[in-house]
Amino acid sequence: MEMLPNIHPGEVLQEEFLIPLNITPYRLAKETNIPQTRVSEIIKGNRRITADTALRLSQFFGNSAKFWLGLQDDFDIENELVEKQGEFEGIKRFVAA
Numbered sequence: 001m002e003m004l005p006n007i008h009p010g011e012v013l014q015e016e017f018l019i020p021l022n023i024t025p026y027r028l029a030k031e032t033n034i035p036q037t038r039v040s041e042i043i044k045g046n047r048r049i050t051a052d053t054a055l056r057l058s059q060f061f062g063n064s065a066k067f068w069l070g071l072q073d074d075f076d077i078e079n080e081l082v083e084k085q086g087e088f089e090g091i092k093r094f095v096a097a
Helices: 009-021 025-032 036-044 051-061 065-083 085-089
Strands: none
Touching (some): 009 036, 025 036, 051 065, 065 085
């Protein structure tokens, strides 16, 4: 079965929020007091969504900070699983005696 690509939260921000709502990254930065470079780097997939950014995005879009952090956590976990799969497979499960 083919694996789906791991989607960065910045792509979700761009494709599911900014484009449909006709909001520019500049406007988002100004209205949330997030530095424009941070917004740009998140959209490009080069920067994580931090708790601070999640709180600002949730206030602006009316959703929860946990939504944004959940996207970031899912992305990070998938990356680690792919990068270290062999190492994780070598860990034996604890069995109570």
